[in-house]
Amino acid sequence: MPAYPSLDALRAACAALPAGDEAAAAAVAARQARLTKPPGSLGRLEELAAWMARWQGRALPVLERVQVLVFAGNHGVAARGVSPYPAAVTAQMVANFAAGGAAINQLAAVAGAALRVVPLALDTPTEDFTAAPAMDEAAFLDAVNQGAAALEPGAGLLCLGEMGIGNTTAGAALAAALFGGGGAAWAGRGTGVDEAGLARKRAAVDAALACHAPALADPLEAARRLGGRELAAILGATLEARRKGVPVLLDGFVCTAAAAPLARLAPGGLDHARVAHRSAEAGHARLLAALGQAPLLDLGMRLGEGSGAALAVPLLRAALACHAGMATFDEAGISGAAG
Numbered sequence: 179m180p181a182y183p184s185l186d187a188l189r190a191a192c193a194a195l196p197a198g199d200e201a202a203a204a205a206v207a208a209r210q211a212r213l214t215k216p217p218g219s220l221g222r223l224e225e226l227a228a229w230m231a232r233w234q235g236r237a238l239p240v241l242e243r244v245q246v247l248v249f250a251g252n253h254g255v256a257a258r259g260v261s262p263y264p265a266a267v268t269a270q271m272v273a274n275f276a277a278g279g280a281a282i283n284q285l286a287a288v289a290g291a292a293l294r295v296v297p298l299a300l301d302t303p304t305e306d307f308t309a310a311p312a313m314d315e316a317a318f319l320d321a322v323n324q325g326a327a328a329l330e331p332g333a334g335l336l337c338l339g340e341m342g343i344g345n346t347t348a349g350a351a352l353a354a355a356l357f358g359g360g361g362a363a364w365a366g367r368g369t370g371v372d373e374a375g376l377a378r379k380r381a382a383v384d385a386a387l388a389c390h391a392p393a394l395a396d397p398l399e400a401a402r403r404l405g406g407r408e409l410a411a412i413l414g415a416t417l418e419a420r421r422k423g424v425p426v427l428l429d430g431f432v433c434t435a436a437a438a439p440l441a442r443l444a445p446g447g448l449d450h451a452r453v454a455h456r457s458a459e460a461g462h463a464r465l466l467a468a469l470g471q472a473p474l475l476d477l478g479m480r481l482g483e484g485s486g487a488a489l490a491v492p493l494l495r496a497a498l499a500c501h502a503g504m505a506t507f508d509e510a511g512i513s514g515a516a517g
């Protein structure tokens with residue numbers, strides 16, 4: 179039995195997300211205040227420890243089992259010349275992931291994370307969403323459920339990534355549907371389209387918005403009509419992680435757009451997820467602003483495939499090492515601030 183047998187079941191789960199463990203987060207804040215440092219001097223590392231505690235439900239969060247999940251899909255819209263690369267590269271990169279030759283293989287190893295790649299019907303691209311829904315309900319639900327099922331039981335952190343030629347156009351269309359604006363606001367260079375390619379991407383987004391306009395007020399319908407299988411799987415994995423107490427690191431623009439319906443469906447729907455890295459893709463800064471997310475890293479990368487998320491794992495490890503390992507003022511016999 180899949181986690182979400184119907185769109186109604188999926189919708190109900192999105193509307194009933196578990197809250198975080200505020201007692202665990204408060205315990206972190208109380209301990210942070212006693213550690214041998216001026217209050218707040220570890221900056222966002224302090225807040226990251228509290229975030230991990232809130233969503234793991236543990237006052238002393240741990241990062242023993244980190245999972246990197248990369249979902250791959252193909253897109254009908256790719257036939258519109260929206261990417262410099264042929265759609266065949268999606269499957270070729272999946273083979274490269276399996277052989278250990280991609281950036282994410284190296285970065286997952288550095289992060290001490292287990293990498294799993296999930297190809298989703300690569301021989302059956304989604305429909306071209308400029309003229310038809312990308313997926314029917316069954317295909318959309320199947321991808322969401324594959325995403326949910328891929329979360330490893332016992333994972334302490336989930337890093338998400340994707341691979342899919344043409345998917346920055348899908349991400350742009352979905353972001354536009356969720357947050358307003360058109361192709362000019364959301365389409366970017368992706369893997370490196372030229373000026374004419376960028377114009378085709380903008381036009382594809384605008385055509386998709388016009389074609390599906392009556393249905394786009396519903397975030398799940400927007401994801402089904404404008405997204406792709408790998409985006410739907412990211413949505414399913416992000417939802418499942420919330421339900422299982424697993425904090426999530428999202429990679430760049432496509433990943434963020436894929437998970438964004440959760441934020442539109444419920445207030446705080448993405449609070450258990452952090453955007454790990456600000457992609458150089460043009461729309462990502464706008465998407466981060468719309469979601470109220472401040473990325474952990476900004477290194478000019480625009481790769482997708484989970485690279486930015488894996489790269490942020492050592493930061494989280496550092497935050498938790500300080501939190502668990504530092505002495506308190508009392509333990510170290512250090513005087514506190516006057517007053």
Ligand SMILES: O=C(O)c1ccc[n+]([C@@H]2O[C@H](COP(=O)([O-])O)[C@@H](O)[C@H]2O)c1
Pocket residue numbers: 260261262263340341342343344345346347367368369370371429430431432433457458459462480481482483
């Ligand atoms: O998510 C991002 O920020 C991002 C930005 C640029 C490119 N990508 C990756 O590049 C592919 C999509 O680019 P494109 O040009 O084919 O739309 C897909 O495999 C993504 O993983 C991803």
Ligand SMILES: Cc1cc2nc[nH]c2cc1C
Pocket residue numbers: 263267271340341342369481482483
């Ligand atoms: C080579 C290549 C590698 C990728 N990894 C993620 N998206 C990608 C797109 C291309 C084109």
